[in-house]
Amino acid sequence: MKTFFTLFLLFLRIVCFSQEKYNSENYIVTLDDIKSTTFLKDSTANALVIYEQGKSHVDRNEYHLITVIKRKIKLLKREGFDNANIVIPLYITKTRYEEVESILATTYNYVNGKITKTQLEKKDIFTEAYDENHTLIKFTLPNIKEGSVITYSYKLISPFMFNYKSWNFQSEIPKLYSEYNASIPANWDYHVKLIGGKKLFKNESVIEKRCLEVSDGSYADCSNSMYVMKDIPAFIKENYMTTKSNYLARIEYELKTFQDFQGQISNYAKTWETVDKELKIDKNIGKQLSKSVDFDEILPAHIINESDPLKKATAIYQFVQNNFTWNEEFQIFKDVSIKDLLKEKSGNVSSINILLHNLLDTAGIDVKPILLSTRENGLITTIFPVISEFNYLIVQATINGTSYFLDGTDKFISFGDLPFRCLNQFGRTLDLKNGSDWIDIKPGKASTYFYKADLNFEDDQNLTGTVNTKYTGYHAIDTKKRYFSNKEAYLEDLENKSPYIEINDYEVENNILENPDFQETYTIDYDLNTNAESIYLNPFFKIFFSENPFKLQERTYPIDFGYPDNYFYMVQINLNNKYEVIEKPKEIMISLPNNTGSLRLSCSLLNNSVMLMMKVEFKESIYPPEYYPYLKEFMAKVVDTQKNSIILFKKI
Template sequence: MRDILFLFAVCATFLCASQNYDIGMAVHKNELKATTYAKDSTANAVVIYDYGNSFVNEKTFWLNVEVEQKIKILRPEGIARGEFEIKLYKGKSSKEKIDDIKGTTYNLENGKIVKSHLTKNAIFEIENDNYTLVKFVLPNLKIGSIITISYTTKSRFMSKYQPWYFQSIDPVMYSEYNTSIPGNYNYHVKLVGEISLDTNESIIKRNCLDAGRGAYAHCSVNKYVMTDIPAYKPEGFTTTSRNYMARIEYELSVFKGFDGSVDKITKTWRDADNELKTDLNFGRQLGKKGLVKNLLPAEISSIDNPLEKANRIYQYVLNNYKWNGKSERYDVSLKSLIKEKTGSAFEINLLLANLLSYEDIDVFPVLMSTRENGLVTRLFPVLSEFNYVILKVIIDNITYYLDATNSYRSFGELPFRALNQYGRLIDFDEGSDWEDIEVTEISSRTHRIAFSSFEDDEFYGTIESGYSGYHSHGPKQQFDENASAYFNQKANNLTDINIENHEVLDFDKTKSTFNEKMDISLTPEFIGNKIYLNPFILKFFDENPFKLQERTYPIDFGYKDSYSYSMKINLDNLVASELPESVTFTLPNNAGRLLFNIKLVDNDLLIFFKAYFHQSIYNPNYYPYLKEFMNKVVELQNNTLIVLEKQ
């Protein structure tokens, strides 16, 4: 009765949002007639019903997973939802199986429901060494179709307990996952993503599994439900979707055999530290005094100031060893790196760690996962999730994070790929611990335009541009590698500006700044005797990067940044007749601000614009405000006009 009432409540909840859709596998005319999904007018398809049930079969002791789905196709792009691929894992002594594949396409033709069933000869299997790929396409797919599928997978690999994705690339109206886990299997259960469960129920079912001879197990029976789940739509300023797509995952912690044996699968961090200490690709590569004792030139080793010495050691590694683009922790050999002069991120940064340690500078390796690899779990150690290493250096109680894979980053700057919130600091003496990685410095882009004269219907003046922090890395590298190509690209991009002269000021790739100056001329637009000028002759954003109706995952810039723009126009032979209004916009909790103003001071017209973000990561609640913020920025850049007249 409780389940019936719950289902009624769910249906009532979806009465408005679902329009004519019904939760469950049955297909009705009203669903086939529906042409849109009210909660997401851009959806190519909508998952009406998504059901999973995982349990251990009492006779075979295999893990069975029953799956049912009902999907409505709304747009031409949604027809691809009728194509399915299911991976079945292969082990050394066993492989996963699939049974009872059923699929039906429902269409409304001449007012009648027409069913087209999946046939066995439309199901294909592709084999490789690691898995079997089962593929099938449902028949008679078209816009407006509803498809239903069901199947059961069977597996002996209890360590790979079936995860469940509540969220997909389409909106999901109802997703339910049921599990029955015998008590002799102890899993770490992790809910990933920003969406909360609507239902999270658990009961104990006694004697659910009978192993014979008096051996049995109780089962933890769980029911998880999410409803009204927005589609996961990838967009900029984020890391991998694996960090945020709503799902439940399982990691086997302990297995208790019916014979009383206990197999501890998941290690503690103390266990993991001991493993890392003797690891040929990590711990055994640290403390290599014999390899590095004669490596540094005497002029570096003789430096007394520890910060200066650390900086020079960092530059030494950058100048003498090149990164080969590899990041993972395997086949690490400092001996090979020293000989070949090229190596992986682990090899280069562990060499740097050895050099710093040999010179009595406090240094600790920090294991990390890159932005593309995803966040590692903090609940328990899974060493395979770490694919990168950086260094934490402490000098005079000040922390510096180092990575020597790119010579265009200054001392203390990490690569963007490593800005992934946290890592695991490895200290074999005191024990490892989590280390939050946060860039405190603000990266900036600044343009200062000064038009000093207006002659022969042209403005003449200068542009001074400055880039700091992460905004400086690209320009520094592009200019240093090919100065003429850098200038040509800039000239091609600035089609409305004539560049008379270009100069890069005080270039030093080891610094976190890049500054340049251009002498320019500009021909404005005339209508009669009036000059129409958009002051934003350089733009920070061509368009609003935030286009989704709703975003369920954080907005991750990686670092705090600011954008400043100013223009000064000398009005010796001009007069300002029409000026735009000032604009101010502030994000909630003062998390960012947009300023634009214009004023006359003596004989100069001064325009000032600044947009800055006080946080490197914003939770999804900020999304509508950030979207409005960027709308205002783009609107100002594209549609601001100053009207001047010649005297």
């Protein structure tokens, strides 16, 4: 019987797979493409790219970059219909522009045993002005249904050989086959970057002789490359990650040099020595960094007269925080003006932090600016300079041998800390005299969330007592923002998260914004609302993690917390001889691989009191993808641990 069921299940699996005969070998739509209704490798997928191909080459006459794109998509569910809305962005300048030609789009359905085709009409293709540098071409495939197969193709013509066409192998839906062909004449030499960590199924290159010729007989050979990936999973965003552009599998090009047919070479790829020289004379960076500031006019006397360097630097930092407002602009190489900032009291990130730099420099503090890219902007290329990838500027101050990262744009950030958006692995320190260098951007210490409760059983069977919480690091920053922005809303939210607990006598220790930590104390009254002989009491009055943030079957990109993180929970419940403990949580002690994190739970009885302690520790800021299954299991255990109960029996 067991053998029979095994064979039966195997038969069902073969039948299911037989329903998925997608033609991923070419652009032709087959009957199997249309009749297949599932994608067993990812049952959550609402659409599937069956086949896609891109081909780029340089036009022999105009030297424009021509790219022909073909794509075949299966719409599995209604939620996948957005994949039938096609947007083609075109880049434009005042003198040149990209354009698109030969748009062909078709929807295939299977109706009453027959294949039907519905063509896109030209009147349903729209052009939309997006901004001064982009125009959008939009169209929607007609007559789509669950099970439809859509195909579309177009030719993109670009005069911008500086930006050779990049190719995304991965997207928000899975792909069976993705191919990109690049034909590059020897005149153009590019850095080629394969991003995302996924391996190519095929990577082939051949030389095509005399692919470009000019009237005087000069010619160039082409390097023709084919890149293929197969069975590419959908990219699914999840908690604890930076921007998805860091991880999407794709190929990108950065122009290094161009050589015309007369032999003249133009260099586009720069060295850091060249970049440093350019930044030194740049009106938005070097010129602003060298501007003198009227120290005595800007700062109050008590800051000017401070003799201790650390106290003086801290006071200058807090002065900039409290007197100048960041306008939320990230363009660090545009509209930077200390003069305008002093007048308007508002400016972009470069203006504010260059002012901070210059004030500290005038005060005799050793300071340097640091260029970086924020978490949402993406990781920086380190093998060669790509100055356009930087979108943020901070300051490094070194005092008595200790270095501090400073950012004056956020009044909630303490001296030596950075906004969370800046925690993106590394930055470039600008020393315009001695040359720039890479620097790690890491928080100085772990962030902690500490919760301690001392409770007693009163005569009315209520639990009452005092709660003390302390937040440090980024937990403190987030809590300060919520509290100081709206204290009433903060308290209301605190009570709403504990519907059976009444909160009174709320106080904040050191109730000032400049305090790096946030500490609060309050009393609670927990109505057990029972007259039963026994009580199932969950001792976790504060839940750190209500659900597991990790839900994917597999994660191919790092788990980026941004900073080491600690959670402490302690509760003491005085039973007052009213109850005895029948059952208590068992001790737990588990660790992540290589001791990079741990969970500990202990519960003991002492002098008619229950003592419970839990500690969750993440020692690393970033965990590689190989740690994902361990972290997923670890977090599941943390969530489950907070559901533990203590069983109490009423004493007679």
